[in-house]
Amino acid sequence: MSRTFGRLMHSVGLSDQRARPVWLVECEPHVTIKLKRLFPRVAAQRTGMMLLIDTPEVALDLEWFLQRYPMEMSDDVAARLTGQADRRRQQDEMVQSILGGQMEVDLGEVREPARPLYDFQRVAADLVLANRRLLLTDDVGLGKTTSAMGVLRYPAALPAAFVTLTHLPWQMQREMGVVLPWLRGHVITTTRPYELAKARGMGGHDPDVVFLSYSKLAGWAEALAAAGFRTVIFDEVQELRRDGSLRYVAASRLADAAQYVMGLTATPVYNYGGEIHNVLNVIAPDALGSREEFTREWGAGVTTSGQIKVREPGSLGHYLSEMGLMLGRTRKEVGRELPPVTRTAQTVQADGPTLDSVVDEIADLAALMLDPATGHRQAFVAGGEITYKLRQATGVAKAPFAAEFVKLLLDSEDKVVVYVWHRDVYDLLMTRLAEHRPVMYSGSESPRQKEAAKAAFMTPTSEGGSRVLLMSLRAGAGLDGLQDVCSCVVFAELDWSPGIHHQAVGRVARDGQTSPVVAYFLHAEDGSDPAIMEVLNVKAMQAQPLVRPGEEHAPAEAEVDGDRARRLAAAALHRAGREVPAALLAPADPAAEDVAALFAAVAATVDRQPSVDQKALF
Amino acid sequence: MRGVSALLQRHRYVYGSEVELHQQLEDVLRAARLPVQREVRLTAGDRIDLLVGDVGIEVKVKGQRNPVAQLERYAASDRVAGLLLVTTRAATVPETMSGKPVTVVSLLTNGIA
Numbered sequence: 001m002s003r004t005f006g007r008l009m010h011s012v013g014l015s016d017q018r019a020r021p022v023w024l025v026e027c028e029p030h031v032t033i034k035l036k037r038l039f040p041r042v043a044a045q046r047t048g049m050m051l052l053i054d055t056p057e058v059a060l061d062l063e064w065f066l067q068r069y070p071m072e073m074s075d076d077v078a079a080r081l082t083g084q085a086d087r088r089r090q091q092d093e094m095v096q097s098i099l100g101g102q103m104e105v106d107l108g109e110v111r112e113p114a115r116p117l118y119d120f121q122r123v124a125a126d127l128v129l130a131n132r133r134l135l136l137t138d139d140v141g142l143g144k145t146t147s148a149m150g151v152l153r154y155p156a157a158l159p160a161a162f163v164t165l166t167h168l169p170w171q172m173q174r175e176m177g178v179v180l181p182w183l184r185g186h187v188i189t190t191t192r193p194y195e196l197a198k199a200r201g202m203g204g205h206d207p208d209v210v211f212l213s214y215s216k217l218a219g220w221a222e223a224l225a226a227a228g229f230r231t232v233i234f235d236e237v238q239e240l241r242r243d244g245s246l247r248y249v250a251a252s253r254l255a256d257a258a259q260y261v262m263g264l265t266a267t268p269v270y271n272y273g274g275e276i277h278n279v280l281n282v283i284a285p286d287a288l289g290s291r292e293e294f295t296r297e298w299g300a301g302v303t304t305s306g307q308i309k310v311r312e313p314g315s316l317g318h319y320l321s322e323m324g325l326m327l328g329r330t331r332k333e334v335g336r337e338l339p340p341v342t343r344t345a346q347t348v349q350a351d352g353p354t355l356d357s358v359v360d361e362i363a364d365l366a367a368l369m370l371d372p373a374t375g376h377r378q379a380f381v382a383g384g385e386i387t388y389k390l391r392q393a394t395g396v397a398k399a400p401f402a403a404e405f406v407k408l409l410l411d412s413e414d415k416v417v418v419y420v421w422h423r424d425v426y427d428l429l430m431t432r433l434a435e436h437r438p439v440m441y442s443g444s445e446s447p448r449q450k451e452a453a454k455a456a457f458m459t460p461t462s463e464g465g466s467r468v469l470l471m472s473l474r475a476g477a478g479l480d481g482l483q484d485v486c487s488c489v490v491f492a493e494l495d496w497s498p499g500i501h502h503q504a505v506g507r508v509a510r511d512g513q514t515s516p517v518v519a520y521f522l523h524a525e526d527g528s529d530p531a532i533m534e535v536l537n538v539k540a541m542q543a544q545p546l547v548r549p550g551e552e553h554a555p556a557e558a559e560v561d562g563d564r565a566r567r568l569a570a571a572a573l574h575r576a577g578r579e580v581p582a583a584l585l586a587p588a589d590p591a592a593e594d595v596a597a598l599f600a601a602v603a604a605t606v607d608r609q610p611s612v613d614q615k616a617l618f
Numbered sequence: 619m620r621g622v623s624a625l626l627q628r629h630r631y632v633y634g635s636e637v638e639l640h641q642q643l644e645d646v647l648r649a650a651r652l653p654v655q656r657e658v659r660l661t662a663g664d665r666i667d668l669l670v671g672d673v674g675i676e677v678k679v680k681g682q683r684n685p686v687a688q689l690e691r692y693a694a695s696d697r698v699a700g701l702l703l704v705t706t707r708a709a710t711v712p713e714t715m716s717g718k719p720v721t722v723v724s725l726l727t728n729g730i731a
Contacts, residue, residue, distance in 0.1 A: 345727035491730075498729055521730045530708040536729030537706045544632050 005031045005069040008062075010077045013051055020286065021054040023062060031069050038065055041293035053286050053293060056091065057323065059084030094130050095324030098123060105129040107156045113179045117150050118143070120334040124327055125150025128262045129157065133284035135237070135263045135320070137328030137547050140502065141483070141510020142336065144264040145172060148233045149179040152209060157260055158183075160231035161224050162211045163251070167447050168235065168478050169211035176209060188212040193223040214239045214247050221250035225257035236477045237263030238499065240282050241275035243291075251282050266328075266506065267499035269543040273316065274299065274308025276546060280325065287325055313546035328547060339487075339516040341509045348405060350397035350524035358393040362386050363573055387528075394527030395425040395493040402492040402522050403432035406468065409520075410436060414461055415486040417469045419504050421493045426470055429492065433468050442472035450475075458485055477503045480510070487515040492522055494532050498540040619673050619700040619719065625650055626675075626704060626723050636679045640667055643677065643704065660695040664688060672699035679706050686711060693718050 006027025013022035025035060025042075026049045035050055036042055038061065043051045052058050063085045073081070097103035101119075105126045117125070120138075124147040128134045138144050151157050164172055169187045176185050186199060186207035197206045210229075212220060232254050234240065240251055240263075255261045263283045269275045277294045280287055288294045295302070300311035310316055320326035331337045368374055369382040402418070406429075409416050420426050420442070430438055439453040458481060459465030469482070473495045486508050495501060501521070509517040523529040573580050629646050633639040640656065647654045647670055658669040668675040674692050678685050689701055693715035703711055704723040711720050 343730065345730055494730070501730060521727070523727070523730075530726060533726045533729060534707055537725070538729070540729040541633060 002070060004072050006071045008066070008071045008073040008077055008081070010054065010080050013053075020290075023052045023054050023058065025050040025052070025071070027069070027071060034069070035065065039297075041289045041297035043292065043296075053289055054080075054084065055286050055289075056084045056088035057287070060088040091131060091324065095127065098126050098130055099324075099327075103130075107154045109155050111153055111155075111180075111182065113149065113153055114181050115146075115179050117146060118334070118336075120329055121147040121150055125153075127324060127327060128260055129154065131324050132259060133261050133287070133325065135265075135268060135280060135283055135326045137266060137268055137326055138334075139328070139330050140266040140506025141338075141513075142266075142329065142331065142334065143511060144266075145175055145235065146179060148235070148262055148264060149176060151231060151233070151260060151262060152176075152180055152183065157231045158208045159206065159227070159229050160209045160233065161229050161254065161258075162209055162233045162235065163214060163217060163254075164211065164235035165239070165478055166213040166215060167450050167475070169213060170447070170451070171478075171480060172211050172235070183208040185209045185211060188216050188220060191216050191219040193220050196227075214251075217250040217254070218246040221254040225254050229254070229258060231260040232258040232262070234261075234263045234282070235265075237265045237279055237283070238268055238270055238275070238477075241268070241270060241278050243278045243281070248278070248282070252285070255282050256285065267502050267543070267547070269546055270497040270499035271539055271542075272303060272307040273310025273313045273542045273546050274302075276310075276316070276320070277308065280320075284325055287323065288320075310542060310546065313542050313544075317546040317548070330548065336511065338509060338511075338513050341505060341517045341519065343505070343519045344521065346405070346520045346522050348398055348401040348522045348524060350394060350526045350529075351400060352397075352526075354397040355390075355393050355527050358389050359573065359578065361389060363578060365389075366573065391493075391528045391532070392422045392424065394524060394529055395420070395422045396428065397527060398492065398522060398524050399425050399428040400432065402490070403429055405520070405522060406433060406490055406492075407436075409488060409490065410467060413486075413488045415457065415465075415467050415469070415488070417471055417482060417486055417489045417507060419473050419489065419491045419493065420470050421473050421495070425493060429468075429470055436467040437464070438468040438470055439466045440470045441475060442470070443475050454479070454481065457482070460485075471504075471507075473500055473504060476507050479507055483508045483510050483513040487513060487517045488520075489517075490520045490522065494521065494523060494529060494536070496532060496535060496539075498536050499543060501536075619702070619721065622647070622652070622670055622673055622675075623702055623721050623723050626702070627725075630728055631725065636677060639679060639704075640677055643668060643675070658697075660697060661691050664691055666692050666698075669697070672697065673702060674698040674700070675702045675704060677704045678709070685709075689720060690715050693720070 006025060009024040009026070011022055011024055012019050013024070027035065032050065039052060039058070041052070045051050052062070059081055063081055094103065098105070101123070107129055121143055124134070124136050124138070128151050136144050136147060138147070148162070152160050162172055173185045173187055176183060184202070184205060184207045186196060186202060188210055196202065196210065197204050210224070234251065240248055242248065261283050263279060268279050274294070277288050277291060289297065295308055298310050298312070298316055300309045302308055317326070321328070365382045365386050369379045369386070374382070406416055406418055418429065420429065426440060426442065430440070439456045441450050441453045445453065453469065456466040457469040461467055473493065489505060489508055491501065491504070505517065505519045523533060626643060626646060631639055631642045633642060644654050644656060647668070652670050655669045657665045657667065659665050660674070666674045667677045676685060676689060676692065685703060689703065689711060692698055693701055698718065700719045700721070701715065702721050702723050703709065704725065706725045706728055708726055709722055709724070711722060714720060
């Protein structure tokens with residue numbers, strides 16, 4: 001009998017408070033070292049055993065490892081290992097042949113869509129049907145919704161639930177009416193479940209497809225899962241980037257019960273790379289291991305708010321594509337290039353007195369935040385308020401100049417979309433741009449009011465249509481149609497996330513756009529903008545390589561994001577020539593460097609002579 | 619020196635590490651047919667990230683060290699007639715060091731445009 005190096009067992013283990021099938025490995029110390037190297041995700045148990053969650057991917061690697069280091073195992077365990085590894089091999093073969101166009105899915109009966117799919121859309125749909133789970137990350141405006149409709153052309157995939165953003169169920173239903181006109185659709189409008197067949201307009205029939213918003217998910221997941229919904233499509237699935245919420249749990253419940261699960265988004269990562277784990281854990285549970293495993297294998301530290309930073313976002317992106325779990329094509333790849341998009345960073349003035357006016361409050365809040373007697377929670381709240389106040393003041397301070405800038409653009413542009421965040425900024429822009437009949441599309445309008453605003457903006461200017469759409473930075477994802485009338489967007493305020501900016505530009509840079517698109521990012525050299533832009537750069541370098549692995553080659557390094565509140569407080573106090581508490585620049589704090597740099601930038605933009613030695617600023 | 623500064627400022631970079639940013643900066647400069655050297659030893663203890671003719675370029679993404687002291691050492695070198703500090707941070711430096719011009723090439727907008 002040949003030498004063995006340990007023992008392999010299969011069991012049910014606990015990880016992230018969930019019972020899961022796991023592999024347990026007990027082996028000689030030097031083999032343990034090799035095992036840890038091959039599986040960075042492995043968890044050592046107190047008993048000295050190594051634990052790995054059982055997935056086909058892990059089984060295939062484990063099989064290979066056992067060729068070099070044979071281990072004892074029961075026949076059942078051996079059979080399980082081979083079965084799981086085979087599943088992974090078959091999956092791999094299938095994914096390759098579908099992507100290579102050598103295989104089409106055969107699920108029996110199929111009806112061809114009334115509006116034909118592009119080949120690349122059909123490939124995405126087939127991959128879902130073959131692999132049962134897919135995160136589709138095609139670029140903004142490539143018709144991810146149509147790809148999803150491609151799944152529903154098979155009766156075997158029905159009934160289906162289409163989960164989307166609050167303002168979009170009706171748009172999606174209309175879209176289905178065009179692509180798959182024979183299907184019965186229904187938009188769910190209440191949070192409490194009712195009998196679908198008895199709903200108005202259903203004529204006693206159950207719907208083929210229900211459309212609902214994420215906010216309705218918690219109430220409906222159980223009912224839909226029990227009703228045997230076979231397909232679940234999560235549109236703009238970045239909504240599930242935070243785990244633990246009610247909607248997240250509900251989404252997981254619904255997905256686990258379904259045969260086919262698809263997530264759609266051009267921007268799965270809004271902030272740090274770890275968000276991809278949360279998103280994928282709904283679509284394909286454990287494909288990336290548990291949160292703990294993922295952190296060990298891919299993580300490069302955790303931010304103060306508990307987000308996982310990814311060490312090599314590009315490699316992770318490649319890995320997900322390789323497994324057939326993530327499919328993302330650029331416009332160029334699918335031969336649907338649009339007129340070019342120009343992104344221009346435009347410096348604008350900010351009204352000094354407006355920024356000065358918040359300094360007193362910020363000083364008080366900073367004192368509160370730094371006071372040792374302040375509770376952790378209270379300090380956290382104070383920090384949040386500093387961020388909010390300075391960002392709001394920055395928006396307001398920029399608003400008059402932003403309005404002038406937009407007026408200037410309207411000399412040559414027919415219509416402009418302006419992105420805004422704070423209520424006060426909306427108010428100022430509504431007033432200052434009144435002559436151009438501005439309309440608002442923000443979080444506080446009802447879905448119907450939003451539709452009305454969109455309609456006013458879509459109406460030709462010559463017929464009294466609006467020339468300016470003031471849109472919330474975070475309200476527009478997925479909205480379609482603006483590209484027909486507009487090719488110019490202006491960011492009057494900046495968001496903290498580059499993904500949001502990408503989505504926002506994508507409202508006009510999408511299929512149907514015939515003119516070159518221009519996006520202006522108005523930023524001030526004062527207030528919160530410099531700090532926000534630093535953070536945007538760090539985040540962009542996490543998300544871009546991950547989502548578009550083909551366009552990037554090298555590892556990303558972990559970087560300290562720093563503490564926003566501290567930075568902003570220091571900047572504001574310094575700006576006003578106030579003394580900056582040393583604790584805001586505490587050298588022990590990793591954020592201190594950030595504070596110092598920001599501090600220097602602000603010093604450079606104010607008229608007063610900086611009160612600190614230049615050298616000390618770094 | 620102003621030309622080099624404007625050239626670098628015009629580009630947008632996607633990088634995972636500071637070294638990769640060095641590479642991309644070098645690519646940009648080479649594409650413009652400028653003579654570039656990497657990691658040039660200017661003083662006993664320091665290597666400057668890039669040297670283009672007599673213009674020294676120091677890159678700071680994270681800013682964990684004090685670049686002013688470092689830049690002053692570089693400025694003292696005979697091989698350097700001017701210095702550029704390429705940084706994604708909001709930063710300021712003195713306009714001259716050892717009588718040589720110092721300019722910040724801010725990549726602060728790299729994350730948006």
